[in-house]
Amino acid sequence: MKYIDEFRDPELAKNTLAEISRTITQPWVIMEICGGQTHSIKRYGVDQLLPEKIELVHGPGCPVCVTPLEQIDKALAIASHPEVIFTSYGDMLRVPGSGKDLFSVRAAGGDVRVVYSPLDAVKIAQENPEKEVVFFAIGFETTAPANAMAIAHAKRMNLKNFSVLVSHVRVPPAMHAILGSPSNRVQGFLAAGHVNAVMGYWEYPPIAEKYQVPIVVTGFEPVDILQGILQTVQLLEAGKPIADNAYKRAVTFEGNKPAQKIINQVFKECDRKWRGIGMIPMSGWCLNEAHMDFDAESRFNVGDIAPEESSVCIAGQILQGMKKPPDCPAFGKECTPQTPLGATMVSSEGACAAYYRYGNIQIPTGANNVRE
Amino acid sequence: MSENDASIDMQGAHCPIPLQQTETIVIGHGSGGKMMHDLIANVFASTFQNPILGEGNDAGRIQIEYAGQFAISTDAHVVKPLFFPGGDIGKLAVCGTVNDVAMLGATPQYLTAGFILEEGLSVEILLRVVNSMQEAANEANVKIIAGDTKVVEKGKADGLYITTAGFGTIFPKAKAIGGQYAQPGDKVIVSGTIGDHGIAVLSARGDLGFEAMIESDVAPLNGMIADIVMASDHVHVLRDPTRGGVATTLNEIAQQSNVSIMLSENTIPVNTAVKSACEMLGFDPLYIANEGKLIVIVSEEDAPKIMDTMHKHRYGKNATIIGEVTEEPAGRVLMKTIIGSHRVVDTLAGEMLPRIC
Numbered sequence: 001m002k003y004i005d006e007f008r009d010p011e012l013a014k015n016t017l018a019e020i021s022r023t024i025t026q027p028w029v030i031m032e033i034c035g036g037q038t039h040s041i042k043r044y045g046v047d048q049l050l051p052e053k054i055e056l057v058h059g060p061g062c063p064v065c066v067t068p069l070e071q072i073d074k075a076l077a078i079a080s081h082p083e084v085i086f087t088s089y090g091d092m093l094r095v096p097g098s099g100k101d102l103f104s105v106r107a108a109g110g111d112v113r114v115v116y117s118p119l120d121a122v123k124i125a126q127e128n129p130e131k132e133v134v135f136f137a138i139g140f141e142t143t144a145p146a147n148a149m150a151i152a153h154a155k156r157m158n159l160k161n162f163s164v165l166v167s168h169v170r171v172p173p174a175m176h177a178i179l180g181s182p183s184n185r186v187q188g189f190l191a192a193g194h195v196n197a198v199m200g201y202w203e204y205p206p207i208a209e210k211y212q213v214p215i216v217v218t219g220f221e222p223v224d225i226l227q228g229i230l231q232t233v234q235l236l237e238a239g240k241p242i243a244d245n246a247y248k249r250a251v252t253f254e255g256n257k258p259a260q261k262i263i264n265q266v267f268k269e270c271d272r273k274w275r276g277i278g279m280i281p282m283s284g285w286c287l288n289e290a291h292m293d294f295d296a297e298s299r300f301n302v303g304d305i306a307p308e309e310s311s312v313c314i315a316g317q318i319l320q321g322m323k324k325p326p327d328c329p330a331f332g333k334e335c336t337p338q339t340p341l342g343a344t345m346v347s348s349e350g351a352c353a354a355y356y357r358y359g360n361i362q363i364p365t366g367a368n369n370v371r372e
Numbered sequence: 373m374s375e376n377d378a379s380i381d382m383q384g385a386h387c388p389i390p391l392q393q394t395e396t397i398v399i400g401h402g403s404g405g406k407m408m409h410d411l412i413a414n415v416f417a418s419t420f421q422n423p424i425l426g427e428g429n430d431a432g433r434i435q436i437e438y439a440g441q442f443a444i445s446t447d448a449h450v451v452k453p454l455f456f457p458g459g460d461i462g463k464l465a466v467c468g469t470v471n472d473v474a475m476l477g478a479t480p481q482y483l484t485a486g487f488i489l490e491e492g493l494s495v496e497i498l499l500r501v502v503n504s505m506q507e508a509a510n511e512a513n514v515k516i517i518a519g520d521t522k523v524v525e526k527g528k529a530d531g532l533y534i535t536t537a538g539f540g541t542i543f544p545k546a547k548a549i550g551g552q553y554a555q556p557g558d559k560v561i562v563s564g565t566i567g568d569h570g571i572a573v574l575s576a577r578g579d580l581g582f583e584a585m586i587e588s589d590v591a592p593l594n595g596m597i598a599d600i601v602m603a604s605d606h607v608h609v610l611r612d613p614t615r616g617g618v619a620t621t622l623n624e625i626a627q628q629s630n631v632s633i634m635l636s637e638n639t640i641p642v643n644t645a646v647k648s649a650c651e652m653l654g655f656d657p658l659y660i661a662n663e664g665k666l667i668v669i670v671s672e673e674d675a676p677k678i679m680d681t682m683h684k685h686r687y688g689k690n691a692t693i694i695g696e697v698t699e700e701p702a703g704r705v706l707m708k709t710i711i712g713s714h715r716v717v718d719t720l721a722g723e724m725l726p727r728i729c
Binding site: 001004008010013014042043044045046048049116222356357358359 | 580638644647648651653704709710711712713714715716718
């Protein structure tokens, strides 16, 4: 398959690994921001093949994981209304709120539907004028343009029965939060290529300079990730803390201008809580004044919901790269994908789910586990 | 304007006789009365024609002079939409049970079929489904010898559900074929591309926003299985990787046999359309359902022989060795990835959900 197979090429992977080994002279801690990259790393076992001097830590870039508990509880409350059709990306249905998830709301009779695109939610609203259709608009810069477009579309059509529960987050404020923390260990970043495909990486040079860390825009296939690591190591070894691009087939410096435009047309920056991490100033997007009519929180009066997190789950520390999933006493015991205590175990992009699914296993001798 | 357009077809006066419901299923079709009998006669008995069903009794009477073992299985079929590229619920209902029976190294012989019909279902659709069942039964060389029909109110079912049960005789030499018999050193063979059925049905539902050009693989595998059983005395496991896909099926086998299975990622056959759809949705073909695929676990020495046998078959043309059975870690499936590292291939937890970005 074009644009996939060449970036899973074993020879290319081997050569890039060899180049990393030749370049590296000292230990480095590198964070991949995006949960999609975490999964790719575990799925293809990229970490098993890297030189021991490289430690990969997993970042907060999992939209499901960082959506705060209170937003989930608001979703559960709204979805339980008999007149509501609640629409969401599939991943969100299994995320535990306080005591239940959207699946259990559906089992109890709530009309909860998985959509593949927010425009499908708008269509459902058009087709069901007697119902209130609510879309759970979550995610990073990746989903924001499509979600914004759905809202703009609904406004153009003057749809009165459509609203959105917004929980958008942005990557750069999270990078500031991680790098500014006194316990930070991260020395270089693999930036989330899909986010940069939308936003470009013009926001990153000031971050690289302020905290003196290289930031390399990186893709998602194994060869992409190895290339991102190679460029990060080269910059670290050369003492060059700059923003660079290892995902040129998808990302430009400026990014996708029309996508950025529609985001700015519908949303404004606002403070946002991140699940497990807490409040990060100006780290989210909310509806701007011109689109407040579409705000589901005020329409259903759920603004006051403010629950407490489970005390066992260490997802917050995992999302900041301070701990790894096996460090959690509940990992693989009370907390599994069937019985998740925190969102990092739920989402297909969550670090705990990646560790659980792809495992930290002892490969029997003779299975020629190569370490370059 | 021709004169025909304006003419009125006068057929004379009609008596107000009660409406004969023949076009759609109504509650009366499940009442046990004349409507039900007509439906059975006109739809089921006339399509599934065979002397055993023709006796018209509450049960089908069979007589088998066989000293060996028998295999019995049952399967309920619910699928939306009822018709999808490559098949329909009727073909699925026959092949599903035929395959389950055949997986013990058995020759399926008889099926029974229970129908739950939703009020408002068109009889024409029911007829198409029932005809498709008979076509599949012909190919699998099985007879449908007993049945039942119930009708539920509108909104209580997705058109129709079909439950089938199957009965067959196990080849004497197939006594030691089952999920518990995989042995270290055995080879793991899959009969062709994986994930076709799941993606075909998902695509036919029309809510993906794109259409995958892929047909379901639904097919009766008993013919190929008979040849496989005859070709070797060292076939240890036969299994169809239906719901949960190849990954889940292999995990079940690893646990039943208390062995490990090591797959090679670069050997697993996946159709490009399935691969593309999975990439877009964040699915893994290893977890997608198949309805006409077979996993064979066979001794290393006999693996080439079994591959030859399968390659000669319509449903085994693309058979491939995808891995081997090892001792440790018992109960787990591992995979050598395309870039040469190793990872665990776990069972699917709950429903597979499309990822966000």
